[in-house]
Amino acid sequence: MPQNRESGIAANQYGRATARKIMESLGARTIKSNGNECYLNNKLIAIKCARKRTSDFGLSYKMLERIDGVIGACEIEQDTYKLYELSTQLFRKNMRPTKSKGPAAGRVGLVRKSVFYQNGKLIGHINVNPNKAGKKLPESKIDLSKNMKLDSKKDLIKRIGDEVLSHARFVIGVAAGDDIQMKFKLNRWVYSRLMQEEIREKRPIKQALWNSGVKACQKCGQKFKDMKGIEIHRKDSEKIYSVENCELLCRPCHQQHPSE
Ligand SMILES: [Zn+2]
Numbered sequence: 001m002p003q004n005r006e007s008g009i010a011a012n013q014y015g016r017a018t019a020r021k022i023m024e025s026l027g028a029r030t031i032k033s034n035g036n037e038c039y040l041n042n043k044l045i046a047i048k049c050a051r052k053r054t055s056d057f058g059l060s061y062k063m064l065e066r067i068d069g070v071i072g073a074c075e076i077e078q079d080t081y082k083l084y085e086l087s088t089q090l091f092r093k094n095m096r097p098t099k100s101k102g103p104a105a106g107r108v109g110l111v112r113k114s115v116f117y118q119n120g121k122l123i124g125h126i127n128v129n130p131n132k133a134g135k136k137l138p139e140s141k142i143d144l145s146k147n148m149k150l151d152s153k154k155d156l157i158k159r160i161g162d163e164v165l166s167h168a169r170f171v172i173g174v175a176a177g178d179d180i181q182m183k184f185k186l187n188r189w190v191y192s193r194l195m196q197e198e199i200r201e202k203r204p205i206k207q208a209l210w211n212s213g214v215k216a217c218q219k220c221g222q223k224f225k226d227m228k229g230i231e232i233h234r235k236d237s238e239k240i241y242s243v244e245n246c247e248l249l250c251r252p253c254h255q256q257h258p259s260e
Helices: 004-026 061-066 088-094 113-119 153-176 180-211 251-256
Strands: 037-040 045-048 055-062 068-075 080-087 107-113 120-125 231-233 246-249
Touching: 004 037, 004 045, 004 068, 004 080, 004 120, 045 055, 045 120, 055 068, 061 107, 068 088, 068 113, 068 120, 080 088, 080 113, 080 180, 088 107, 088 180, 107 113, 113 153, 153 180, 180 231, 180 246, 231 251, 246 251
Parallel strands: 045 068
Antiparallel strands: 037 045, 055 107, 068 080, 080 120, 231 246
């Protein structure tokens, strides 16, 4: 969402104030009295905060040259933030220039929150107002693993996945308006494209397994005549499709052993 000058200033103040609280909770060594930067584990880190509705993290090109990494603090509920660390290399790789016409123009690069979710290192979550929540976080410790509860990967995928879905539904709804046919067709289009992407990833792995000599179902031993109808199955459902993590099954066996 584009910002005007006032909302930009307010966002900046909020961001800095929240960053300070996070630095305190992390026991980081701060640099300037009102800055976003701190030393954490001997690295110069910028802490940037994003409210629920904010979709991007912005960093000035100047700051990006100085720092070693970025911690993106994503608000998940009031006073509670999830912290993701991203290297400056990844930040640059995913960065686009701000569209702002104001003082940030030509000086600030933006990276989507989703990049932090997908490529960042999840540090944990933190409450910046522990007294209000009735819990007090230790004040000068950097032992993140003990101070913060890590969410399980499954919860994370569900939460981000639901966010993506609700966003997609919203956009389809806006595009289709009252046109029910249009809505159906857009829905089908998006769904089938995403499915195709998965199939495109699986196909070469299936071929590689076949070429390596797997010519029978790896559960029941039934011989395969050709690659038609053979299904690819992930042995460890927590891992992605790869030659190491996949086996070839006949359809009935695959239906008995779905990955998820
Ligand atoms: Zn079988």
